[in-house]
């Protein structure tokens with residue numbers, strides 16, 4: 001049995017309680033300053049109000065000010081459950097609280113621009129903690145299709161766990177594998193993290209087809225717009241391959257669970273595809289953020305905005321082939337110049 005402390009009691013961090021507790025580990029769930037209502041509810045009733053489930057017995061809930069108490073001196077693994085907007089906050093908490101190195105597994109998805117290049121979040125967290133405390137942490141990350149609400153009711157789920165530390169991913173898979181949660185080892189940290197972040201970005205483009213369908217006048221036979229969504233989906237896979245190769249990742253991650261698998265589930269529901277639908281209805285990104293999605297954190301859009309300058313520089317320098325990234329370019333234009341999202345149909349699928 002291990003002691004697992006989860007920092008961030010949002011839906012995904014909390015859903016990880018299920019395999020961890022079912023496997024018999026001690027689980028300490030720590031809310032951020034934004035999670036107080038969740039922690040109060042879990043403490044009082046055991047229910048997670050956003051997952052709308054009762055968490056398994058034995059979970060110990062803590063507020064962020066008790067992170068040190070939750071860690072104790074016996075935590076074997078920290079699971080980082082914050083979203084990308086909370087990574088800086090989480091690094092602050094790790095730096096001020098950790099007394100000794102503890103392995104960290106990131107659920108958080110995202111990438112960071114750094115000195116004209118693109119860094120994975122685990123590499124960023126590891127470098128920041130080392131710079132500020134001198135401690136070398138072992139980092140791991142989870143990728144692949146996992147909808148928190150499904151895991152929370154023990155639906156069959158497959159993911160990959162990756163790490164640059166030899167043996168860590170295999171150990172974590174063994175710690176967490178149950179008869180419904182099936183983690184598999186991947187040695188492709190760069191590819192997995194690229195997919196984890198960019199599938200949110202590309203889900204916006206696939207969602208756009210649904211908005212276009214709703215905006216169009218009804219057809220004679222009430223046809224849908226799945227052909228268009230599928231063409232964009234496949235183009236997204238092709239563009240993730242270009243980006244993964246640049247990051248040093250493998251194509252296997254892109255056509256496997258981290259890429260195609262996760263893009264599929266992300267397109268079924270969620271904030272990124274909802275933004276896409278709104279863009280497809282004809283709104284600009286600013287109009288969506290001022291109106292129907294004003295309170296939503298849309299990780300795919302935030303990723304595009306954060307990486308736009310770096311991606312454009314890499315394309316201009318020929319390090320990324322601009323001709324192979326037409327949907328990326330169209331999305332960046334819509335997100336940063338606030339133009340309507342125009343699908344560059346004639347430029348799609350021109351690769352060999």
Ligand SMILES: NC(=O)c1ccc[n+]([C@@H]2O[C@H](COP(=O)([O-])OP(=O)(O)OC[C@H]3O[C@@H](n4cnc5c(N)ncnc54)[C@H](O)[C@@H]3O)[C@@H](O)[C@H]2O)c1
Pocket residue numbers: 007008009010011012013031032033034035081082083084085086087089090107108109110146147148149299
């Ligand atoms: N929801 C899913 O099915 C799912 C699946 C796989 C991975 N993920 C990833 O897990 C991460 C968390 O997503 P989620 O769906 O649980 O989101 P959520 O909104 O339910 O939870 C977000 C978490 O981040 C914290 N947070 C947000 N902004 C913060 C800030 N500025 N400072 C400090 N903390 C902050 C919140 O308090 C909360 O703990 C994301 O990176 C997401 O991509 C989600």
